[in-house]
Amino acid sequence: MIRSLIREKIEKSLKDLGKKFDFKVEVPPEQFGDFSTNVALVGAKHFKRPPREVALDLIEMLKGGEFETVELAGPGFINFRISTRLLRNALERVLSEKEKFGKMDLGKGEKIQFEYASANPTGPLTVAHGRQIVIGDTLVNIYKELGYDVQNEVYLNDAGRQIALLAYSLWVRYNELFGIKKDLPEDGYKGEYLIDTARKLKDEVGDKFKGVWDESVEKFFKEYAVSEMLNWMKKTFENLGTRFDRYYSEKSLIEDGTVQKILDLFKEKNLVYEKDRALWFKVSEFIDEDDKVLIRKDGTPTYFMTDIAYHYSKRRRGFERVYDIWGSDHHGHIPRMKAAMKALGFPDDFLTVIIHQFVTLKKKGENLRMSTRAGRFVTLDNLIKEVGKDATRYFFARIDPSKPLEFDMDLAVKHSTDNPVYYVQYAHARICSLFKQAEEKSLRFKEGENLDLLESELERTVMKKLDLFEDTLMEAADSYSPAKLTSYLEDLAHSFHIFYTYNTVVDISNPELSNARLNLAKAVQLVIKKGLGILGVSAPERM
């Protein structure tokens, strides 16, 4: 938080000069000092003077106090070197706040929601869902740190045509077990997993449904299939170490009248009309796009319809803002949803959609295309089994959602020990081992003491990284990018590895210095553990 401290000081100086404008405080390349600001470069316009002159004036106002040096550089940057005492402050905060380090109150308890991993319960979750889960979980955890009251939810598309297809496909598989050959529908679910489900069903009910297909059988098969698929989803979530506060059923929105309620509301506002025996929503009233069907001519609601109802329910449940994480194939859905939110009179910032690009899988140099219906895919379960939970999560978190992600499975397995996740975890394990060493050598660890002995450049660097943890969380939240956190952790781990290489931490001939360094190690350990925890990755004590 030294960064915000510098920002405040600059803002105050500007205020004294009667100015106010945006500027940056950043961490520059090492040779330029601890922190740096472009305030003079940006301010040149406002002051109508050359940047370097503006910088010199500001430097006069800023220097002293906790700033060891404040210098002009390059075209007009102001570089700061911070007193070691101020850096130790960060260390002290980590040591005293412990697991709570990183908690802020920016959200002020505002109730928000993240929705992700929403899926048709018709088959196994894919690696794309895995990416979504990791992005979602991480953002949820970060927003909690920022002081928001966050819930996560998965929307189950358990209504609609695909469920009917699933039910019938299961029925076909079930009958096959009795030697009755039926053809799977052209677009039916051909995956082998339905055969397993059919076997389980046969064990439970015997030949009760053999050869029979009517409305009540269909209903049974729908419910059975969905519940089996849901159980499977839950198991996969567990394998990846995720949990949801709530599963929300699409079907329930039709059954409990929410859909009807929206229709009535839209009718009242004259936002719907009938055409070709279907009911249309006037999207064009709000944005430059074609109107969309809400109710098909057979009387069933479209996905768009139920999704509007779903978001209405979110609002009614008291969420101030909601975030949906969707695959890029759904991006066309965004403008319509925004239009619908407007139609409902919700604030513009109520719904934020975070789009992530697709995951492609490569195995033996070949690209695998994923299709649930064709039954050909590498499941998320397979991936977790092959690569491991930690590496899977870390790998997904590491790449910005806006980038397509190519997962080379052979590489992931073969080089799994080179995965950066081990680099970070190793720093943690090393520190754990330091404390074992200290104990063996009967060095009593006194928390928070001797900290003023920490003053070398390497120690300063580590302390500076510790201080940046909160800034990192804020940046990651602002840009919806878990990758900011992974690069931070790698950075922190790196600074510690260097420090470790050049310094003996546990040295019985110098107990005070040892204690000081153990404190530094302790803080790094806490922050790494916390950061990995936010990512849903474990922090092993030995490796």
Next chain:
RNA sequence: GCGCCCGUAGCUCAACAGGAUAGAGCAUCGGAUUUCUAAUCCGAGGGCUGUGGGUUCGAAUCCCACCGGGCGCGCCA
């Protein structure tokens, strides 16, 4: 055809809402352990940031055009 996203080292990715000499890991080559975990550290090579224009003190980043890739444009979800 129209719209959205992406294009950075051989590979996978960074670059903090325009900043200083574009950085890491992997891979390649060369170093460092009588001592706390070498899953580590240090060094070398490797780049016309897809191409061409523009905006300005300053562009990988913003604007325009093009090239290449992904996705979307259903009474699918």
